[in-house]
Amino acid sequence: MYQRISNFLIEHAQTIFGEQISPSLIQLSPTKKEQTGDITLVVFPFVKILKTSPVDAGQKIGDALSNEFREIASFEVINGFLNLILSDDYWMNELNRISTAQHFGKAVSNSKPTVMVEYSSPNTNKPLHLGHLRNIFLGHSVSRILEFAGHEVIKTQVINDRGIHICKSMLAWEKFSPLNSSGERETPQNTGLKGDKLVGKYYVEFDKQLNAEVKNIIGNWENGQFEHDHQEIKLKFLELSNAKIDKDEKVLSAIDDKIKDLAKSQSTLMREAKEMLLRWEARDPQTYLLWTTMNGWVYEGFDRTYQRMGVEFDKLYYESDTFLLGKDQVLKGLNSGIFFKKDDGSVWIDLTDEGLDEKLVLRSDGTAVYMTQDIGTAIERFEDFSNLSGIVYTVGNEQDYHFKVLFLILEKLGFSWAQNCYHLSYGMVDLPSGKMKSREGTVVDADDLMQEVVEKATEMTKERGHLDGLDEEEKLNLYEQIGLGGLKYYLIKVDPKKRMLFNPEESIELNGNTGPFLQYTHARICSLLKKAEPNRQNVQFGEVNLLDEEKEVVKNLIQFPLMVQEAAASYSPALLANYTYELVKSFNHFYQAVKILSEENVKTKEMRLVLAETVGGVLKDALYLMGINAPTRM
RNA sequence: GGUCCCGUAGCUCAGCUGGAUAGAGCAACUGCCUUCUAAGCAGUAGGUCUUUGGUUCGAAUCCAAACGGGAUCACCA
Incomplete structure (x- = not known):
């Protein structure tokens, strides 16, 4: 109806207004509840053209419209607004039209371009948490909306299954897991722990042990004891310590952090973790076995979590497969002059013309960074799916800059689809107590939260007691639906780009x-x-x-x-x-x-x-x- | 410091491609279950839309600045 009125006004502008009008002048909206009427046209823009009062202008337009459309039963002009009142007939026809549609509002399947939606993309060293929940529910919902709107949608995630953080969990498990009576270290099978939880436990354990070692090291340093009489470290430490004199608290804690970093770099645990990463990259069989095993536990755990969430993926990407991708693209770009090489051999892109900085795309030792990998992965995806038109990345807003740069680079590399890539950026989830921090143990675990929410739903549903005749399985299913429905809606109803507060x-x-x-x-x-x-x-x-x-x-x-x-x-x-x-x-x-x-x-x-x-x-x-x-x- | 995001009722959020008296929910208070599921409905109260300028018939909405909060600016991912 809006469209028809708008079209009519444009087509008959000459007779009504005496001149052609721009479509932007036509502002049609549902009438405010306080007023009588169904559709409102703002008359102000036409007052000048008609050179009359708002009332006369509204009257004139109203007459023209009600003569043309039998659906318009009557109209009123108030305060420069033309309120059209539609006939019951019109509403009944609309109801009839909507009620007989199969899925009202659903576009023809695959009538729009294919898009890939990426969401979740967890690390395999710890369980999913509240932040992931927002990410996953958001991405999953967007997938369904796009599908309903006619797109073919490929749901995907990148699993960050390699890197130093994974090695930390692996190392801690090897070093600190107690042996049971059969001489086995802890496994999901012999502990009953969910796989991702078990691995996460050892990630935390690593951190704990590392901190203890770091404390020890700093203690020694303060007593003037330096391992192997390491002069360079000694000097750095003394320099930092001296910098602490006469500084306020904020600067002090920043310096303390630097000292900690220095100590970490000297710790046995960090060294061992790095060595493990090197062994992994060299495909050392034993390390690989450990890695496969522990990641396997995590996947099993994630699967259960995803299942309870009611989300699914069509295609998985693993970082261990993709982390080498992108180098060729960088070298190509280097040849064509999009990137440039610094004296130390590292490769960069200069984005200062775009108001951004220079950005590293390849390390001086020739290894890839995150950006390199993302360039490669994006290109690979378009090769994997020849009909793909764009990618939606559901990733937190702390990576706004990263994606801005990524899309720019892809565009400069000549991929026209780069403009169809979109960073679905969402805000952090805060707790009433402030930010979630894994170090302070304030992270809300996804499984725990889902469990809690379902328990609460169970309790309250039983209280209401509308469940006569349902069997036990149906009841459990219902509690699950209510609990998760509440949680999903809670996380989804807030504008994605806004930071939100999670109130349990x-x-x-x-x-x-x-x-x-x-x-x-x-x-x-x-x-x-x-x-x-x-x-x-x-x-x-x-x-x-x-x-x-x-x-x-x-x-x-x-x-x-x-x-x-x-x-x-x-x-x-x-x-x-x-x-x-x-x-x-x-x-x-x-x-x-x-x-x-x-x-x-x-x-x-x-x-x-x-x-x-x-x-x-x-x-x-x-x-x-x-x-x-x-x-x-x- | 550069760049980006945010600031609306006690709290959590809508409204932001400029339009009528700025809306919901929660919390508080009042009513409504012998009638279709009260997880509901109706109502009362609560606001210098952070501030100051500008643009114009008209600004919560657009522009600029200030203040406040956050993110980011790694040979981390």
Whole structure:
């Protein structure tokens, strides 16, 4: 309707306004709730053209529109706004159109370009945490939204399965794992621990042991004892220590950190970890076996976590396969003059013209850095999938700079698809106590959180007691859906790019703007429809008068396809979440205000049932797009 | 210091391609279950939209500066 009005005004501009008008002058929007009307046109832009008062201008446009469109029953001009009132007929036709659609708002599958969505991308040295949850739910939801909007979507993740951090866990396990009676070190099998948890435990253990050693080393240094009488280290230490004199706290702690780094570099543990990394890179069989084994434990653990989350991937990339990629590209770029070489042999790109800095793309020893790898991986992906048009990277905003540079480099290397690559950047998740810090043990574990949320859902659902006739398995399934639905919605409803606060109590709340509230409404509708299926034959769409409550719901329903498009275009499930909440609120308002089953007028009753059914369908799809299940009872 | 992001009710967030009296939820207070699931609905209260300038018919929204918070600027990933 908006489109039709807009088109009409443009096409007949000459007769209405006496001149051609720019489409940007036409501002159509839903009328504010406080005002009567359905569609509002802002009249101000036309006042100058028509050289009359806002009232006369509005009157003139209103006349023209209501003559043209029989759907416009009447109109009002108030304060420079033209409020169009649409006929019941129009709303009934819209309801009819929406209710008979298969998946209203869903574009034809694969009618839009293929995109790859990357999310999760964990390290294999520790379990997933709250930050990953935001990342994963966000990326997963965006995948579904893009798919619904017509794209073919390939869901992927890069698993950071190599590097010094992995070696730390491996080394700690080798050194510090106790032996059991059969002489075995700890494994998921003999401890019952989830694989990623076990490996994470040894990562923490490494840190603990390292800190102890570091403390020891610094103690020795302070007493003037330097291993092998190492002069260089001694000088550095003394220099740093002297720098501490007369400094304030902030500078002091920065210097202390530097001293710690110095001590770490001299520690046995760090040295051993680095040696292990070298052995790994040399493909030492024993190291490789250990690495494969421990990563295997982690994958098993991750699989269980992903499964509970209800997310999946189509294609996995492993850093151990890709970390050598990109070097050729850099050398090619070097030849074509995009990169340049410094005296020490390191390769850089100069981005100062773009307002950025110089950026390293290859170390002086010829080895790859993160950037090198990402260049290679991106190119490989486009080779793997010949119909790929772009990549969406779901990665935290601390890497904004990295991706800015990455996309620029890819563009300079001549890959036209670089402009279809998008960094879906999201803000950090803070706790009421402040930032999550692994060092301070304030990290919220993903499995623990999911468990907690499901337990809470269980407790509160039992309290409500609407579950007669469900068997035990169905009940457990339901608790799971409610708990996770709440958690997902909580993390998704906030604008992705904004930093957000995670309040544990609010995340398991069932009332208000929450996942369970949306699910509850769905369950309610299902329960209603179980008692009376709408019989479409009885609905004569021309003969029913609509109440405001009903019209409001239809208005919201109409918006759904538009919201999906917007959410897809801006990669923002939050838009969809807010929309869904509005839809559900208007439905509940309607549900509470009118009778349905006991309505005596058959036509009205059937219309209301159709309305409820339609909301149920759209709601189910909307929840699906957020990765949330829609229970039929709760 | 350079670059980028953010600042809206006590708290958590919408609104930001300029438009009517700035909205929700939570927390507080009042009502509504012999009637379709009260995980609901209706209502009361709560605001110098960080500040100051500018752009114009009109600014929470656009521009500039200041203040406050965060991120990033590694031969780390």
